[in-house]
Amino acid sequence: MMSGPEAGELRLIAVGRANIGPFSLKTEQPVTIGRGSHCQVCLPDPSISRHHAILTSREGQWRVMDQKSLHGTFLNGVRLEPERPMQVGDGDVLRIGPFAFRVSAAAAGLRAVTTTDDSVGPGTIVEQVPEKEFGSLAQRRLALIIEGSATIHQAANEADLGQTVVDLIVAGTGFPRAAMLRYLDSVEEVEVVAARDEGQEATAGFTFSRSLLMATAEGRMARLSRSVAHDYGQSIDRLGIATALCAPLIVDSAAVGAIYLDSRLGETEAQPEAVDFCHAVSRLASLALSSLKREELEERQKVLDADLKIAQRAQEFLLPAEEGAVGSLRYVVRTCPGRTVAGDLFDIFPLGESRVGICCGDVTGQGVGAAIMMTAVLSHLRAALARCADPAAAVNDVNAYIAGRSPVETFVSLWVGVYSADESLLDYVDAGHGHWAVRRRGEPPAPSPEPGGMVIGVNPDYVYEAERLLLAEGDRVILYSDGIIEHRNSEGELFGRARLLDLLGESGSVESDVTDSLAALQEFIGENDLADDTTIASVEVSGRA
Numbered sequence: 158m159m160s161g162p163e164a165g166e167l168r169l170i171a172v173g174r175a176n177i178g179p180f181s182l183k184t185e186q187p188v189t190i191g192r193g194s195h196c197q198v199c200l201p202d203p204s205i206s207r208h209h210a211i212l213t214s215r216e217g218q219w220r221v222m223d224q225k226s227l228h229g230t231f232l233n234g235v236r237l238e239p240e241r242p243m244q245v246g247d248g249d250v251l252r253i254g255p256f257a258f259r260v261s262a263a264a265a266g267l268r269a270v271t272t273t274d275d276s277v278g279p280g281t282i283v284e285q286v287p288e289k290e291f292g293s294l295a296q297r298r299l300a301l302i303i304e305g306s307a308t309i310h311q312a313a314n315e316a317d318l319g320q321t322v323v324d325l326i327v328a329g330t331g332f333p334r335a336a337m338l339r340y341l342d343s344v345e346e347v348e349v350v351a352a353r354d355e356g357q358e359a360t361a362g363f364t365f366s367r368s369l370l371m372a373t374a375e376g377r378m379a380r381l382s383r384s385v386a387h388d389y390g391q392s393i394d395r396l397g398i399a400t401a402l403c404a405p406l407i408v409d410s411a412a413v414g415a416i417y418l419d420s421r422l423g424e425t426e427a428q429p430e431a432v433d434f435c436h437a438v439s440r441l442a443s444l445a446l447s448s449l450k451r452e453e454l455e456e457r458q459k460v461l462d463a464d465l466k467i468a469q470r471a472q473e474f475l476l477p478a479e480e481g482a483v484g485s486l487r488y489v490v491r492t493c494p495g496r497t498v499a500g501d502l503f504d505i506f507p508l509g510e511s512r513v514g515i516c517c518g519d520v521t522g523q524g525v526g527a528a529i530m531m532t533a534v535l536s537h538l539r540a541a542l543a544r545c546a547d548p549a550a551a552v553n554d555v556n557a558y559i560a561g562r563s564p565v566e567t568f569v570s571l572w573v574g575v576y577s578a579d580e581s582l583l584d585y586v587d588a589g590h591g592h593w594a595v596r597r598r599g600e601p602p603a604p605s606p607e608p609g610g611m612v613i614g615v616n617p618d619y620v621y622e623a624e625r626l627l628l629a630e631g632d633r634v635i636l637y638s639d640g641i642i643e644h645r646n647s648e649g650e651l652f653g654r655a656r657l658l659d660l661l662g663e664s665g666s667v668e669s670d671v672t673d674s675l676a677a678l679q680e681f682i683g684e685n686d687l688a689d690d691t692t693i694a695s696v697e698v699s700g701r702a
Contacts, residue, residue, distance in 0.1 A: 167212070167219045169198065169251065169258035170342060172411040173375060177256065179342075182219075188212040190253060191224075195649070204228050205254040212245070219245045219262065228254060233450035234409035244457040248339055249450070250411040257411040261342050270349055272367040283368045286378040286432055301329045302437055309445045315339075318449065319351030322416060322442045327353050329438070330431035332402070332418035336363060337442070339406075339414040344370040350414070365417055366401055373403040376412045378436055381419075402431065404439035408447050416442065477505055480668075482699065484513040485578040489667045490694035491675055493640075501638045501692035502531045506539065508546045511578045514539070515696060517636035518571035518590055518613075534559065534569055534613070548573040549623040552586045552613070560617035568614035572636060576628065581698070583626040583634070588613050592639055594658060596670075598631035602661040604654065633697045635661060635670055640691030644682050652681050670695035 166183040180198050182188050190198040191209035200209070206226040213220050220242040223230035230237045231252040237243055245251065249260040305325040312318035319337035326335040336352035344367055352363055372379035381401040401419035405412040416439050418431075480489040483505050490503050502518045516538055520530045537558050541551035552573050559569060572593055574585035587593075587605070589612030596602040610621045628634070637657070644652045660677055664670045671693050678691070 165214065166262070167214070167245070168261040168342060170261055172250075172257050172259050172413075178258070180258075182212060182214075188214075191226075200253060200256050202254050202256070205256075209253055213242070221245050221251065226253075231409060233454060234447055235451055235454055242461065243454065244461060246453070246457075248413060250409045250413060252409050252411070257409065259340060259411060259413055270363070270365065271346055272344060272365045272370055283366075283372050283379060283381045285372055285375075286380055286436075301325065302434070302441070305329075305438065306441050309441050310448070312445060312449070315350055315446065315449060318442065318445055322438060323351050323353040326416060326418060326435060326438055327355060329434040330402075330418060332400075332420055332431065334363065334419050334421075336365070336417045337406070337414065338365070338370075338417055340374070340412070344374055347414075366403075366419070369401055369403045369417070370415060373405050373415050374412050376405050376407060376410070378402070378404045378432065378439070380432070402435050404435050405443075406439060406446055407443040408450055413446070476503065483507055484511065484576075485699060486513050486515075486576060486696050487667060487699040488694060488696040489671045490692070491671050492692040493675070493690070501640065501690040502535055503636065503692055503694050504535055504539070505694075505696065508542055508575060512546050513576045513578075514542045514546070515574045515576065515634075515636075516572065517593070517638070517692070517694060518569050518588075519592075519638045519640075519690070519692075520569050530559075530569065534571070538571075538573065542573075542575065546575050547623070548575050548584055548586045549621050552588055552610075552621045553619075556588070556613045556619060556621065557617045559614040568612045570608075570612050570639075574634070576698075581628055583628050584623045585626065586610060586621050586623050588621060592642070593634065593636045594661060595626065595628075596633040596635060596661060596664075598629065602635065602658050604658060628698050630698050633667060633670065633695055635693070635695045637674075637693040638691060641674065641678060641693055644678060644691070646681050647683055652678055656681075667695035667697045 166181060168182070169178055169180040171178045177200070182197070188198060189196040189208060189211055190200065191207050192199065192201055192203070192205040193207040196208075198212075205228070206224070208224045209226040210224055210230045211222050213222070221230065221232060221237065222242040223237045223239045225239040232243055232245065233250055245260055245262070247260060247262040251258045251260055305321065308321050309318060309325075312321055322337050323335040326332065333355040334353070337350040338347040339350050340347055347365060347370070349363070354363060366381055369379050369381045380403070382399075399420050401417070403418070404416045406414040406416065416435065418435060476492065477490065479491060482488070484507055486505065488505055492501055492503060502516065502520070505513060505515050508514045516535070518534065520534070534555060537555050538551055541554040542548070545551070552571065555571070570590040571588040572585065572590040573588070574583050576583045587608040588610045589608050591605060591608045593605045594602045595605070609624055611619055642652055642654050642657055646652075656677075657674060660674050661670055664673055674693050675691070
């Protein structure tokens with residue numbers, strides 16, 4: 158039996174007849190989906206783009222984003238807007254080209270029921286019901302369908318929908334037992350959304366035929382029947398099933414669950430036309446379930462948009478203007494979010510009459526969580542430098558603060574400097590950042606030395622020490638995030654540090670340092686949007702303020 162997903166893990170289970178997967182994903186790195194051989198989820202079909210979609214995980218929450226694919230990415234039947242992330246939930250249907258996947262993720266509160274292995278013996282028949290057997294409904298059942306349809310589409314959630322469906326099914330078919338089920342990783346385990354058993358008050362003993370569910374998982378109704386004149390397999394006798402029906406619940410052409418009915422030996426037989434009635438109810442329930450899924454997607458998007466707006470406002474409040482002068486330093490900076498909200502940070506601010514604080518860094522991850530962490534680091538760093546204009550003391554303070562509060566596997570690369578105009582000295586700490594260069598007047602840019610300390614947030618007891626640079630008038634310090642050098646073009650080639658240093662060597666000002674580098678990067682990656690947060694800043698000693 159396939160065990161359930163672990164915390165933070167996502168499984169994509171192919172539905173229908175697609176012979177692919179399942180894919181088990183558990184990573185902090187983005188997971189690419191497409192027909193390209195380099196994709197972690199490779200779907201070999203010409204209708205699928207080479208870089209079709211991307212899945213990202215942050216603190217156990219998964220999101221999918223279409224990468225401007227030709228034919229689109231669909232979640233629960235809704236086409237996703239390109240470059241706009243959408244949260245993926247347990248039980249969703251992700252469709253890409255001809256492939257449909259049921260999403261399985263670790264979720265609290267699942268009522269998993271193991272189905273019964275009922276390998277059938279002679280005289281027992283499990284078959285899909287032919288379409289031609291669906292006839293017209295009798296008048297009484299038609300009235301039930303009309304009344305039940307209104308109630309079904311008024312259901313506020315899946316549990317309400319399930320209870321309405323099982324009550325309607327029992328009333329209209331004569332089967333004494335009905336359940337609405339949701340598939341988990343396979344038909345070996347299902348979740349009971351709602352159940353009703355006319356023969357007893359509780360449904361704890363409700364069992365489900367695995368053979369019947371397997372026949373229905375392809376999207377067709379199935380039934381199980383047997384003749385009392387035959388000898389049956391032990392498993393069928395143990396279940397005691399005389400007749401059973403199973404109708405699929407379809408979301409975006411994928412079977413995500415089933416309506417299950419059965420009667421046991423000695424119980425009242427199902428009424429004629431039960432197949433017709435069950436088929437009609439399953440179609441109504443599928444439409445209602447699809448509608449609930451779409452409404453859920455809309456709510457997810459509203460929450461995500463609200464979170465992004467809050468994070469963007471916090472960033473705008475904290476980040477400096479894109480260009481200006483602080484004390485004896487002149488600067489230009491550009492921060493480009495990687496599709497959502499940036500986790501990159503840059504700040505420049507006065508520290509008394511002759512000192513200026515500068516910082517640049519990168520928070521692991523993207524989106525709201527990274528943005529919130531960025532604002533926390535900037536706020537705490539500003540306060541620490543205001544107390545004592547010592548970059549080592551400030552970084553030690555920030556490290557202790559972040560390491561004690563940040564989630565596991567969350568850290569910050571950080572470069573912090575304090576420039577003294579009186580001494581023409583820059584004291585700095587490079588805490589695992591390493592992405593900077595010095596351009597002295599009249600000389601080519603010199604790459605930064607290796608970082609002198611580990612990243613922030615790993616070891617609260619780590620002690621950082623400052624290093625020192627002499628900077629004369631006209632000298633420039635260029636700081637950037639890994640988004641500059643780690644972007645790749647369509648052939649997979651890195652933009653790289655050497656390419657950036659060559660560009661900076663041809664630049665004659667802080668303005669061109671920034672604008673020419675970003676223009677070259679955009680030309681390098683072509684029409685694609687930036688995949689990662691990208692920041693570059695150039696700071697020049699311009700003389701006394």
